[in-house]
Amino acid sequence: MEWGKRYKTPPTTCCWCGVEISQDSPVYSLSATIRQDVEVPIEKEAYIIEVAVPKSMDSTQYVSVWAIVTGRESDAKKEGIDLIFMFCSKKCASELKEILQTKIKFR
Numbered sequence: 046m047e048w049g050k051r052y053k054t055p056p057t058t059c060c061w062c063g064v065e066i067s068q069d070s071p072v073y074s075l076s077a078t079i080r081q082d083v084e085v086p087i088e089k090e091a092y093i094i095e096v097a098v099p100k101s102m103d104s105t106q107y108v109s110v111w112a113i114v115t116g117r118e119s120d121a122k123k124e125g126i127d128l129i130f131m132f133c134s135k136k137c138a139s140e141l142k143e144i145l146q147t148k149i150k151f152r
Contacts, residue, residue, distance in 0.1 A: 052093040059133035060110040061141045073132040091116040
């Protein structure tokens with residue numbers, strides 16, 4: 046897994062398809078726990094970072110998606126959540142979830 050740039054402000058787009066998410070639109074999320082053998086830069090405060098993931102189940106190409114890295118002392122981190130992805134639809138969430146579980150093998 047590759048870590049990319051950090052965001053200074055939270056994105057207002059779906060992390061998977063890039064569609065703008067308005068304040069009145071529903072938002073879907075997916076949380077992930079990273080395997081023990083993957084180093085993730087955990088800090089005291091949460092932050093947003095780009096993560097390189099396979100473009101599709103059949104692809105060897107990668108795309109960048111943004112994710113929230115939970116803060117070291119946050120309730121989410123205490124529950125074992127390392128990353129939170131935000132989506133515009135259940136379809137986008139399902140597509141990335143399948144790739145993460147199959148290709149990257151989050152536990």
